[in-house]
Amino acid sequence: MPPPSQRIGAEILCVGSELLLGSIVNTNARWLADQLAALGLAHYRQQVVGDHRGRLIAALQSASRRCRLLITTGGLGPTPDDLTTEAIAAAFDTPLEERPEVWADIQTKLVRRGRSPSPTVRRQALLPVGATLLPNPTGTAPGMIWTPVPGFTLLSFPGVPREMKAMWEATAVPWLRQSGLAQGVFASRILRFWGVGEATLAEQLADLLAGSNPTVAPYAGAGEVTLRLTAAAADRAAAEALLAPLEAELRARTGTACFGDGDDSLASVVLAALRQRGQSLAVAESCTGGGLGAALAAVPGASDVFVGGVIAYANAVKQQLLGVPAALLREHGAVSDPVARAMAEGVQRQTGSTWALAVSGIAGPGGGSPDKPVGLVHLALAGPHGCTSEGVQFGASRGRGWIQTLSIGESLNRLRLALG
Amino acid sequence: MPPPSQRIGAEILCVGSELLLGSIVNTNARWLADQLAALGLAHYRQQVVGDHRGRLIAALQSASRRCRLLITTGGLGPTPDDLTTEAIAAAFDTPLEERPEVWADIQTKLVRRGRSPSPTVRRQALLPVGATLLPNPTGTAPGMIWTPVPGFTLLSFPGVPREMKAMWEATAVPWLRQSGLAQGVFASRILRFWGVGEATLAEQLADLLAGSNPTVAPYAGAGEVTLRLTAAAADRAAAEALLAPLEAELRARTGTACFGDGDDSLASVVLAALRQRGQSLAVAESCTGGGLGAALAAVPGASDVFVGGVIAYANAVKQQLLGVPAALLREHGAVSDPVARAMAEGVQRQTGSTWALAVSGIAGPGGGSPDKPVGLVHLALAGPHGCTSEGVQFGASRGRGWIQTLSIGESLNRLRLALG
Numbered sequence: 031m032p033p034p035s036q037r038i039g040a041e042i043l044c045v046g047s048e049l050l051l052g053s054i055v056n057t058n059a060r061w062l063a064d065q066l067a068a069l070g071l072a073h074y075r076q077q078v079v080g081d082h083r084g085r086l087i088a089a090l091q092s093a094s095r096r097c098r099l100l101i102t103t104g105g106l107g108p109t110p111d112d113l114t115t116e117a118i119a120a121a122f123d124t125p126l127e128e129r130p131e132v133w134a135d136i137q138t139k140l141v142r143r144g145r146s147p148s149p150t151v152r153r154q155a156l157l158p159v160g161a162t163l164l165p166n167p168t169g170t171a172p173g174m175i176w177t178p179v180p181g182f183t184l185l186s187f188p189g190v191p192r193e194m195k196a197m198w199e200a201t202a203v204p205w206l207r208q209s210g211l212a213q214g215v216f217a218s219r220i221l222r223f224w225g226v227g228e229a230t231l232a233e234q235l236a237d238l239l240a241g242s243n244p245t246v247a248p249y250a251g252a253g254e255v256t257l258r259l260t261a262a263a264a265d266r267a268a269a270e271a272l273l274a275p276l277e278a279e280l281r282a283r284t285g286t287a288c289f290g291d292g293d294d295s296l297a298s299v300v301l302a303a304l305r306q307r308g309q310s311l312a313v314a315e316s317c318t319g320g321g322l323g324a325a326l327a328a329v330p331g332a333s334d335v336f337v338g339g340v341i342a343y344a345n346a347v348k349q350q351l352l353g354v355p356a357a358l359l360r361e362h363g364a365v366s367d368p369v370a371r372a373m374a375e376g377v378q379r380q381t382g383s384t385w386a387l388a389v390s391g392i393a394g395p396g397g398g399s400p401d402k403p404v405g406l407v408h409l410a411l412a413g414p415h416g417c418t419s420e421g422v423q424f425g426a427s428r429g430r431g432w433i434q435t436l437s438i439g440e441s442l443n444r445l446r447l448a449l450g
Numbered sequence: 451m452p453p454p455s456q457r458i459g460a461e462i463l464c465v466g467s468e469l470l471l472g473s474i475v476n477t478n479a480r481w482l483a484d485q486l487a488a489l490g491l492a493h494y495r496q497q498v499v500g501d502h503r504g505r506l507i508a509a510l511q512s513a514s515r516r517c518r519l520l521i522t523t524g525g526l527g528p529t530p531d532d533l534t535t536e537a538i539a540a541a542f543d544t545p546l547e548e549r550p551e552v553w554a555d556i557q558t559k560l561v562r563r564g565r566s567p568s569p570t571v572r573r574q575a576l577l578p579v580g581a582t583l584l585p586n587p588t589g590t591a592p593g594m595i596w597t598p599v600p601g602f603t604l605l606s607f608p609g610v611p612r613e614m615k616a617m618w619e620a621t622a623v624p625w626l627r628q629s630g631l632a633q634g635v636f637a638s639r640i641l642r643f644w645g646v647g648e649a650t651l652a653e654q655l656a657d658l659l660a661g662s663n664p665t666v667a668p669y670a671g672a673g674e675v676t677l678r679l680t681a682a683a684a685d686r687a688a689a690e691a692l693l694a695p696l697e698a699e700l701r702a703r704t705g706t707a708c709f710g711d712g713d714d715s716l717a718s719v720v721l722a723a724l725r726q727r728g729q730s731l732a733v734a735e736s737c738t739g740g741g742l743g744a745a746l747a748a749v750p751g752a753s754d755v756f757v758g759g760v761i762a763y764a765n766a767v768k769q770q771l772l773g774v775p776a777a778l779l780r781e782h783g784a785v786s787d788p789v790a791r792a793m794a795e796g797v798q799r800q801t802g803s804t805w806a807l808a809v810s811g812i813a814g815p816g817g818g819s820p821d822k823p824v825g826l827v828h829l830a831l832a833g834p835h836g837c838t839s840e841g842v843q844f845g846a847s848r849g850r851g852w853i854q855t856l857s858i859g860e861s862l863n864r865l866r867l868a869l870g
Binding site: 048049050051052054055056057059060061062063064065066067073074075076077078079080082085089092218220227228229230232233236239240247248249250258260312313315316317318319320321322323324325326327328330331332333336337338339340341342343344346347350351380381382393394395396397425427428429430431432434 | 467468469470471472473474475476477479480481482483484485486487493494495496497498499500501502505509512527528529530531562563565568570571587588610612667669732733735736737738739740741742743744745746747748750751752753756757758759760761762763764766767770771800801802813814815816817850851854
């Protein structure tokens, strides 16, 4: 074993063959990662192993040589494939002993649920000699807090997210703070960008991305790029004080490409700007089929700004509900600036909205032509002072969903920029 | 290094500080786990490490001593914190070299997107000497297939799920089969259910869920429940022969609750049934704001059945575009059977569609009342022989997105059942 000083940070070990079989997504790891960050506990590795005694012991032993704190989840239940407690004891050559208070608690809980305590369930009352009980207020499987070797502590939790979270909050957090393992805090902030690629942003901000505290990390989604700013400090105020000037610098350098932060979406930002002006918005959608409206309706309270609109998927609907002239459709085709403009103006007229967005394009995989390939989308914006439209080429290679998602974002972004 | 025979199975290594910070859920690991199982590749461990050169190298080296196949995701991008390729080369003491064909491909892709290739991006053309290119058909970051030491092969993928999946299917799967690493097969099949809870389904099928080969595993999504049937056998035909009678039994027991299999969605199933009858569909949406239309438009080729409709978010739009009488809105309120029916009949009349679906409800968090609480949604279905509507209570506790998603699914499911 290395001396305590060589071990650093925290690790997470999730136990369960269902994770290896792809049956479920590992949401526990994400939740715990978030919690560790909030406590200022640096966290360097996550592992998943199946319900296999040998591999579980190997994973525990290797973690005990690397980190100061190991959080395990899963494998505390009553069935024969629940091996975590037994493997923990074996990994550190320690016998198990029954804790009478745990067995009493299990019996009480089962009787309350109308079940009879079985010998199988009694296994859950075993803990390694020397380990501290980490009580489970709701379920029957308790965890442990144990320092089997100096400088290395492990906390075990059940895999059921609800039980794990309750135990984390009730016992683990106070213990981590009191033990001194959780010193200081990490504060982090998300900035959100549209209309700039991850690579371009990274070049433009290369010097800031090289910083070590605070750090800036880019992440590319579908059209949207985010930057995560993270600072470590003794307390929240000090961490925030490190973030504030960095955020100001990032916003100054990136200008209008930065559309928001935190949980903002393009839709929420556009709705807030319109709300402030007392203006309203309608949509006319062809290839997005309602997705632009759905993005707006996803924001709580959208209804005081977003009035609705028309899903003009078929040309007949464009004519009937939006008054797009048949001649315009014949002459230019549905995917064209004149038709997109007529759609935006039509829905603006029909609903009396201040602003209107229209989308007409070819989402594919079929329907493309040499003149109008898959991925070509015309986006129109009608406002109080007229209507503009532009054709954008999103490319065919990333598929229908991608083209629809980018059309929605690009359309909202045009309105955002128009609202300045 | 141990002799090749001591290494077993596959491991997954996901690279990205965003996973350690809890910013995103590791859905890639689950998807890959699923894929490995389908190929009959036993998979014993998953790891996540951050964008840290030293820890990445340590994780690569330790995996190379344990497993025969390592799949890495993430860290192939152009930014300075993308370190995977460099760490892989360093872990096995091998220099990097630029691949001219990769650099040419990157330049072509960037020019097509209207961006100029920068020196930063050029890093993505580097691969370790001796590694085989794993082409990325859509993005600029290629992966590699490399056997740096005898008996250990690694495949690297970008972290962007769409790109990873495309590369896995186009190149990795054929390579794994041909290399002999994927021996024997797991065949699996997904059955999809709507209108029955996971617990009810599990009780009803308890005997089948207890089987060991084939296995049946339930999974609950938002409203939808899926069963995954998996069989292991020497070849595909033998595995399929195990699945066929199980699937037949499951379908017989569950009746109309099973709406499809594989990649089916309620929308795709409804569109296929209407296509076969040569019938059309329109929608009138209030609280879903376009989401029902978007679910239909997400299906390639939807346009020959789905004509569009009206997003009647505001009451004025319900009157103006759907002809819902003001008196009906006054008397019953927008969230009521009479108004939902008038919406469905209005959009059916306006578009001339055979069928129409209408949704009017309270998605919350605001807008509820004792009479009409958050989560109450009225769903109307107009067809060739009249129109029906029903109020459904989805509950407020799981939030706005949940209510919208369930409204969309329940609405489509009603049409599915009507089409019998």
